[in-house]
Amino acid sequence: MGIGEEIKQSKFNSEGSKASLNVVFTSHWIGKQHTDILKPFGITPQQFNVLRILRGQNGTPITVLGIMERMLDRMSNASRLVDKLLEKKYVQRRECPNDRRAVDIIILPKGLELLEQIDKIILNWESKFEKMGKEKLQLLNELLDEFRRSE
Template sequence: MKIEEEIKQSKFKTPLQKALLNLIYTANWLQSKQQDFFKPHGITATQFNILRILKGQHPNSISATEIKSRMLDRNSDVSRLLDRLAQKNLINKSTCPNDRRAADVTITENGLALLEKIGFTVDDNVIALNEHEAAELSDLLDKCRG
C-alpha cells in the first residue's frame, strides 16, 4: 500500500519529505512485524540480535561492551537484556578474569537451538522484495546514512 494511503495524506512538500516519512513509517511497520514474529519464541528482536552476535562468536566469549558496539539498536540496555537472556538459559555470563566489572558472554546450546528453530525466516518473510530489489534498497539506505 502506498504511503499516501497508509497515513491518509496525499500532499508532501518535496519528494525528499515523502521519502523520509515513508522510511520512518516503514521502520515502525517492520518493528511491529518483528515483534509479532518473535513473540511466540519468547524473545524480542533485540534479544534475537544479541543471540545472532553471540552465534557469530561461538564458541568464543565476547564482552557486553563489544556486543553493544555490534548491535542494530545501540541505545539498548545491554546489561538488562543479557540478564533476561541468562534467565532463559540462552546465554552464559561470567566475570571477566581481566576486569571484574566486565562480563564474558557466550551463547548456550539452548540459545543455538532456538536460533536453529527460528532459522532466518524472519529475514525472508518480512519484506516483499526480490534479491535485486533488496540489494538496491540496501544500497540506497547506505547512501542515506552518508
C-alpha cells in the same frame, strides 16, 4: 499501497519529506512484523539481536560493551537484555580472564536451538524481499547506506 494511502495523506512538503516518512513508517512496519514473529518464542527483537550477535561469535565470548557496539538498536540496554537471556538460560555470563571488572557473555546450546527454530521463520519472511529482485535490493541497500553517510 503507497505511503500516502497508508497514512491517508495526499500532499507532502517534498519528495525528501515523503521519503523520510516512508522510511520511518516502513521501519515500524518491519519492526512490528519481527515482534509478531518472535512473540511465540517469548523473546523481543532486541533479545533476538543479542542472541544473533552471540551466535556470530562462534563460541568466542564477548563483553556487554562488545554486544552494544554491534546492536541494531543502539538505544537498547544491553546489560538488561543479557540479564533477561540469562534468566531464560539462553546465555552464560562469566568473569573475563583479562579484566576482572569485565564480564564475558557466551551463548548456550539452548540459545542456539532457539535461533535454529526462529531462523526458519525469519528466512521465510525475508524471502518477501527477494520478490523485488537482486538489482533493486542492491540499489535499496546502496541508497540507504548513502543516506546514512550523508550526515
